[in-house]
Amino acid sequence: MQSNAQLEYDYSVVKLFTFATILFGIIGMTxxxxxxxxxxxxxxxxxxxxxxxxxxxxxxxxxxxxFGFTLSGIFATWYYVGQRTLKMSxxxxxxxxxxxxxxxxxxFITILLAVVTLILGYTTSKEYAELEWPLDLLVVVWWxxxxxxxxxxxxxxxERAIYVSIWYYMSSxxxxxxxxxxxxxxxxxxxxxxxAPSSLMHSISMYSGTNDAxxxxxxxxNAVAFVFTTPIxxxxxxxxxxxxxxxxxxxxxxxLAFWGLMFVYLWAGGHHLLYSTVPDWMQTMGSAMSVVxxxxxxxxxxxxxxxxxxxxxxxxxxxxxxxxxxxxxFYMLSTIEGPIxxxxxxxxxxxxxxxxxxxxxxxxxxxxxxMIIASLYHMAPRIYKRELYSKKLMDTxxxxxxxxxxxxxxxxxxxxxxQGMMWRAYDDYGSLLYSFIDTVxxxxxxxxxRGIGGLFYLIGFFMxxxxxxxxxxxxxxxxxxxxxxxxxx
Amino acid sequence: xxxxxxxxxxxxGKFFLTxxxxxxxxxxxxxxYKRQKTGERDFEKYSNLVLNDSLDSPPLEPRxxx
Numbered sequence: 001m002q003s004n005a006q007l008e009y010d011y012s013v014v015k016l017f018t019f020a021t022i023l024f025g026i027i028g029m030t031x032x033x034x035x036x037x038x039x040x041x042x043x044x045x046x047x048x049x050x051x052x053x054x055x056x057x058x059x060x061x062x063x064x065x066x067f068g069f070t071l072s073g074i075f076a077t078w079y080y081v082g083q084r085t086l087k088m089s090x091x092x093x094x095x096x097x098x099x100x101x102x103x104x105x106x107x108f109i110t111i112l113l114a115v116v117t118l119i120l121g122y123t124t125s126k127e128y129a130e131l132e133w134p135l136d137l138l139v140v141v142w143w144x145x146x147x148x149x150x151x152x153x154x155x156x157x158x159e160r161a162i163y164v165s166i167w168y169y170m171s172s173x174x175x176x177x178x179x180x181x182x183x184x185x186x187x188x189x190x191x192x193x194x195x196a197p198s199s200l201m202h203s204i205s206m207y208s209g210t211n212d213a214x215x216x217x218x219x220x221x222n223a224v225a226f227v228f229t230t231p232i233x234x235x236x237x238x239x240x241x242x243x244x245x246x247x248x249x250x251x252x253x254x255x256l257a258f259w260g261l262m263f264v265y266l267w268a269g270g271h272h273l274l275y276s277t278v279p280d281w282m283q284t285m286g287s288a289m290s291v292v293x294x295x296x297x298x299x300x301x302x303x304x305x306x307x308x309x310x311x312x313x314x315x316x317x318x319x320x321x322x323x324x325x326x327x328x329x330f331y332m333l334s335t336i337e338g339p340i341x342x343x344x345x346x347x348x349x350x351x352x353x354x355x356x357x358x359x360x361x362x363x364x365x366x367x368x369x370x371m372i373i374a375s376l377y378h379m380a381p382r383i384y385k386r387e388l389y390s391k392k393l394m395d396t397x398x399x400x401x402x403x404x405x406x407x408x409x410x411x412x413x414x415x416x417x418x419q420g421m422m423w424r425a426y427d428d429y430g431s432l433l434y435s436f437i438d439t440v441x442x443x444x445x446x447x448x449x450r451g452i453g454g455l456f457y458l459i460g461f462f463m464x465x466x467x468x469x470x471x472x473x474x475x476x477x478x479x480x481x482x483x484x485x486x487x488x489x
Numbered sequence: 490x491x492x493x494x495x496x497x498x499x500x501x502g503k504f505f506l507t508x509x510x511x512x513x514x515x516x517x518x519x520x521x522y523k524r525q526k527t528g529e530r531d532f533e534k535y536s537n538l539v540l541n542d543s544l545d546s547p548p549l550e551p552r553x554x555x
Contacts, residue, residue, distance in 0.1 A: 084543075251534075
């Protein structure tokens with residue numbers, strides 16, 4: 001074993017995942033903007049035959065941003081935060097370094113295969129679990145590799161105490177492993193179909209009817225929990241204190257919020273199945289648990305805002321702090337909005353309307369996207385040993401993307417509630433007042449606005465990619481690692 | 490056991506499980522604050538795991554790696 005003096009952290013895997021985050025972000029978000037405009041202008045669906053239809057592209061967008069962009073960001077930050085808070089270097093273990101690299105390459109190949117297979121129309125038709133069985137098997141392999149690297153790194157740590165961010169990463173690893181395995185239990189029909197024709201890629205779920213719906217939404221909602229929430233909390237608990245140079249407002253609160261989130265989140269998925277055939281108590285439980293979720297969610301978010309106590313001037317001077325504080329604020333917004341939508345009477349209006357994607361996107365664009373962007377910006381001067389290329393560009397990106405998010409969710413709020421009210425409106429004789437196409441016509445301007453909002457965010461993302469590229473290639477070389485605030489030109 | 494009885498059983502099971510978790514959680518919260526107050530353990534110092542995270546800085550609670 002080498003002594004600390006000769007050692008330094010190894011960022012080769014961090015750099016690989018950083019590249020993947022930007023690449024899959026561009027792919028996933030570009031497709032998102034295309035399908036947003038397709039909804040406003042349906043003729044855009046006919047540009048590339050079957051490969052350009054909304055139904056082919058939509059899973060590509062969701063998988064691209066969730067499992068491409070977000071997971072890459074999570075893995076990039078894991079290999080950075082993990083080494084630093086555990087005080088161990090990947091250089092110390094050839095085995096762990098090999099595992100980490102294998103983790104990256106298998107992951108990268110899987111996501112590329114996901115893009116190809118989804119566009120070719122291979123899908124299980126289960127939302128957020130569309131990948132067919134051969135890809136599911138690949139996912140299991142690299143997920144296990146992530147676990148090996150995670151627990152291997154923990155086993156080699158110099159620091160006895162395990163920082164709260166690591167707890168959140170661990171929860172993400174364990175929960176997704178369980179959720180993914182159970183929801184993707186499927187039978188490849190090729191092997192059991194006898195003489196009946198069947199594609200090698202095709203499978204059917206092992207569950208059916210209500211059971212399938214229950215397992216699907218237990219998985220679906222917890223994909224939000226353990227891909228879009230806990231690992232992003234892990235990221236903010238490291239990067240906000242580090243960038244601002246402030247200790248967390250209350251470490252005790254961070255631990256309590258962790259356990260609160262763990263206890264409650266797994267029971268909330270039932271709110272996707274209100275007024276359906278699942279047992280009534282499960283629906284009520286889904287609603288109740290969703291409302292209780294406000295407590296641990298706001299516990300973390302307020303903890304982050306209070307971390308800036310006495311240091312709010314940093315919000316004016318650092319675009320990075322702006323990204324993170326607004327991310328925390330969007331986390332608060334979406335975690336109050338979600339529980340409101342989960343209340344049965346509100347859900348009667350909100351369900352199946354555009355208010356739902358509106359809610360999802362103020363969480364994903366504002367909270368997940370901003371935190372991953374901020375963490376990559378923070379890591380860049382440390383991993384490339386260069387100053388961030390342009391503060392001005394970063395500021396412009398911030399305001400453009402923030403405007404984009406606001407356009408997105410406000411248009412979807414109005415569209416969703418309008419839609420919900422029109423679907424329910426009836427006359428004195430109990431006949432429906434509007435047909436479906438009436439709602440489509442009314443919603444057109446809001447769909448256009450949503451597309452424009454998404455486009456703003458995408459342009460901002462290209463600015464981010466350019467800024468990162470220029471930082472890595474032509475930023476001023478730093479002679480020593482910055483302690484807190486990231487240097488920017 | 491009939492389907493309805495099974496559902497009822499599951500519902501009550503969930504209620505008592507929640508009650509148990511509720512007691513455990515608030516018990517844990519109380520223990521954390523009590524330990525901090527009596528000085529048995531300082532939880533707030535763990536924020537320094539982020540602020541002093543260079544490989545050269547001494548660990549907060551060193552661990553013997555054998």
